[in-house]
Amino acid sequence: MSSVNTAIQLITREQAENGAAAKGSTCSPALAKGPWDYDVAEALAGVPAYGPGASSADVAPAATPRQGQLPEEYKLASDAELGERILAAKAALGDRAVILGHFYQRDEVIQYADFVGDSFQLANAALTRPDAEAIVFCGVHFMAETADILSAPEQAVILPNLAAGCSMADMADADSVAECWEQLEEIFGTEPDAEGRVPVIPVTYMNSSAALKAFCGEHGGIVCTSSNAKTVLEWAFQRARRVLFFPDQHLGRNTAKALGVPLEQMPMWNPRQDLGGNDEQALLDSRVILWHGFCSVHKRFNVAQIEKARAEFPGVQVIVHPECPMEVVDAADSAGSTDFIKKAIAAATEPTTFAIGTEINMVNRLAAEYPQHTIFCLDPVICPCSTMYRIHPGYLAWVLEELVAGRIVNRITVADSVQDNARTALERMLAARP
């Protein structure tokens, strides 16, 4: 099976040759361009953008980091030349650098990764390489921040393209959350009840800025991943009457629903509206207050796609990520993190058909890894995570060759004051037990 990027190039070429023949096979013809085109476009327009792919329609905050210009030689180099240069730089650096690749990253980058996994697995994988001076994180911005928090101070965490953010993480900024918290404290007060539970505890998904993890650390809160969200919510309910969950409303809703929290006790907080768009009583009656955030990749999945898969492939196993909307999770056979999806497929002993609701690069890689099964993405349109897409082998070659030359570029550094509180929230997560 060819990589997602090769498929995109082929479809685009076919479209150019045959007109509309392949129309609709990719979400954006701009995917065939080099991501550096968007660095240039951003520089000209003066506003950041996420680039083509899922989340291209989301509005990037003004403070979103921008990459600036990638040196021309890396834009002009062929894939083969970039491959040779990356391998030569890797060999020259040896143990001095470790390359981490997220599950959603393109194959053209993953092939050079020393470790492949989800964001937290990768941050932990980096801990096994304390001698590495540089941790090159082929993921998105919040992941590199987490790696910086967990790694030794002398290790430099590098994000090959600074414009690789995460639109979901960007949907909750520190100021809006602080403002929300202030309004909630005015309504709830701060006094614990007779059982010692505080009125509200903040819980942030791993997919959030270090500043929000620090906010949680400072306010008695905690971080969760899509693997441990249930345990973390139980931890929070032992200590608080309610939870403020950000930034992903879907993970919050799906997890709280599975714990038996009624939907009417999960109001949504829209940061652009007073009291988040709620009346005071709804907030007083709440158990989980959901931030108005979502992942544009997982928002693309719908129940009609599941019905179609079931009609075409009787007996199909539908597995979706909990960042999908609630009705999709309800209609699926099971829902879980990327690690859960991977393990479910690995555990199937008989040839099985799997329809998967998560990012296309990961689904295609699973399909190649397990040829005994039929594995396909629920979304028939090729639409990768647009921010992961900003990492291209050209940027990887550039940061590695700079390291060989003794220069660190694109270093992600979390301030010490933020690190301490963020680490507290992460440590609470690690200590939380079912």
Ligand code: SF4
């Ligand atoms: S898949 Fe969604 S949550 Fe993950 S990095 Fe992309 S936009 Fe963010």
